[in-house]
Amino acid sequence: MTHAREMLDTHPGTAAMDADALIECIEACFDCSQSCSACADACLGEEMVGHLKRCITMCLNCSDVCATTGRVVSRQTAFEPAMARAAIRACAEACGLCAEECEHHAMEMDMEHCRVCAEACRRCEQACNEALTALGA
Amino acid sequence: MTHAREMLDTHPGTAAMDADALIECIEACFDCSQSCSACADACLGEEMVGHLKRCITMCLNCSDVCATTGRVVSRQTAFEPAMARAAIRACAEACGLCAEECEHHAMEMDMEHCRVCAEACRRCEQACNEALTALGA
Amino acid sequence: MTHAREMLDTHPGTAAMDADALIECIEACFDCSQSCSACADACLGEEMVGHLKRCITMCLNCSDVCATTGRVVSRQTAFEPAMARAAIRACAEACGLCAEECEHHAMEMDMEHCRVCAEACRRCEQACNEALTALGA
């Protein structure tokens, strides 16, 4: 349960893009930021952490990019499409790379946290791509 | 919908505290971080923004503290209770102060976004207090 | 005074790009993140805050993007150029947009904090562009 929709509904201005696409992008970014922080931590907790270095770095980076993008798209006052597009594009790229890495460990090494994290990344990648479409990018 | 519970369930280690209290704290922190960023932005979009300066600063600060705390408690590998307690205490304090400020504007000025944000802050404040109890603090 | 160079010099691996370009990019990102947070706050403190809404939103966004990019480029273990490029490109774009907005207020409205912030943004934009060149992007 999040307050993202209610926050948007009570905003004094008008959303600069389709509200459903915007809310899904916001929620997916915050969720993916959490999943990636948790997956980096879960990888660090594995005995075979030496094999998971790329996954940890990717997850830490993706968590930061998602957190920033979730905030940028949450800001609708004096919304600047060029700013939003730059952040969302970086986020879609980060999520795609991180999903690929996590999917690899989910399949080859049966890492369940990587499977869950990849799911969050793919959801966020898609939400970013749909937000870009909604922005006419 | 978030992946916080699934991420915790698939972690290789054992949670350092009651899992339900932990997940509620994680989810409340990320949700409150989003609400506070959105409320600062909504306040900035109001015509009477001059009257909302304290609310904007409070919301920006609370959003940052919640984002950090949500990450700190998401990290369960080599979990250090003293570190977690320090972050959670700051978060409970920030949420209480921000809720108070937002409730004031919700009541006096009929700011609906402040009402929603105050709700997110109070939920997070409570989740932090319950996490502190679960940590034996 | 920062510890960025010493941290890089003591890293067990080899930097994935020219060390001077990397350190300047890291330092410029962290500095610009601070300046933009401070400029949003200074704008909020102005009597004519109603005229500075776009500047505040731009600065808040730029501060977040710079903070994230400063971290992404600080991570040299299992460095992934595609990830770094995505973040640095978004950062160069954010800094360019924010500098433009701040320069406008510095010139038209004599806002000294906007002049200083624009300087930090232009420095960071250039550091990002040089990092992209060093990465062969």
Add this chain to the structure above:
Amino acid sequence: MTHAREMLDTHPGTAAMDADALIECIEACFDCSQSCSACADACLGEEMVGHLKRCITMCLNCSDVCATTGRVVSRQTAFEPAMARAAIRACAEACGLCAEECEHHAMEMDMEHCRVCAEACRRCEQACNEALTALGA
């Protein structure tokens, strides 16, 4: 070189505390946030990463807490001492714990990046304690 002092000097308001203590606190927080992100990354790059799990988690947490505190104290409009104190206290605690952990690895395992990071943490811990004194806490 940072713009923190110039940003404070051009702020329309009056700093809520001694300017030198404030600027040192801001600069130390941003510097320590970078050092801790870099030290977590350097530890991850070590062959003996399995022995450095606690150091990585501690550094990631400290980096987040410092980033948040650096922003909170950068915001001087409608400054709320109780908010600042909560963040700064958490930061002093995080820096003390992280310094202790890093000093241990610097001494026992000759980890040079841990030595540099501990230095940044101790500087920030002291800056936070002096900021608390300046705030009358």
